[in-house]
Amino acid sequence: MSKEVMDLVDECYMCILGFEMTREQKAMALKSRLAEHVRPRSAILAALTTRFSISEVARTLGINHATVIHHRRNHDGNYKHWGGYDVMYITALEVVNRNLLSNRNEQVNFDPAANSCGVLQHEEGGPPC
Numbered sequence: 001m002s003k004e005v006m007d008l009v010d011e012c013y014m015c016i017l018g019f020e021m022t023r024e025q026k027a028m029a030l031k032s033r034l035a036e037h038v039r040p041r042s043a044i045l046a047a048l049t050t051r052f053s054i055s056e057v058a059r060t061l062g063i064n065h066a067t068v069i070h071h072r073r074n075h076d077g078n079y080k081h082w083g084g085y086d087v088m089y090i091t092a093l094e095v096v097n098r099n100l101l102s103n104r105n106e107q108v109n110f111d112p113a114a115n116s117c118g119v120l121q122h123e124e125g126g127p128p129c
Contacts, residue, residue, distance in 0.1 A: 002060040005052060008099055009061065012044045012092040030061055040088050042078055045071040047092035051100055 013029070014020050017040060021029065029037045048057045049072050058065035078085045 002056070004099075005048060005057060005060040008048065008096055009044060011099070012047065012095045013040065015091050015095055016040045016043070016088050030063060039078075039082055039085050040092075042071040042074070043085055043088035044092045046075040046078075046089055047096045050093065051096055 010021070010026070013026065029041060032038070045057060045068050049068060054068045054072065055065050058068045075089070079089060
């Protein structure tokens with residue numbers, strides 16, 4: 001499962017930020033306190049904990065489980081008060097759900113007029129989601 005979680009994190013970051021992160025960028029984004037890193041990280045951790053255990057997410061990402069608990073506990077406030085967090089969370093949640101459903105060979109119906117991420121619209125030449 002840990003590879004599955006890492007693949008989901010990669011895809012979430014790509015859909016939210018609009019570009020693929022290098023290993024070094026991802027490592028920094030998982031530890032940084034800059035708002036530009038905290039908001040997407042918080043949204044991704046909250047989305048992952050809807051399908052995976054807190055300890056599994058923490059272990060896979062190499063972060064303390066208390067960090068995952070903190071982001072999960074503050075999710076409602078972030079959703080209401082952080083500008084852009086709601087779109088980041090919805091995007092991450094759709095990525096997580098879409099991948100888990102497709103891994104189970106279930107039919108996933110998305111609006112064909114929307115992009116495959118379902119929320120964020122990127123310029124031409126952007127990510128494949």
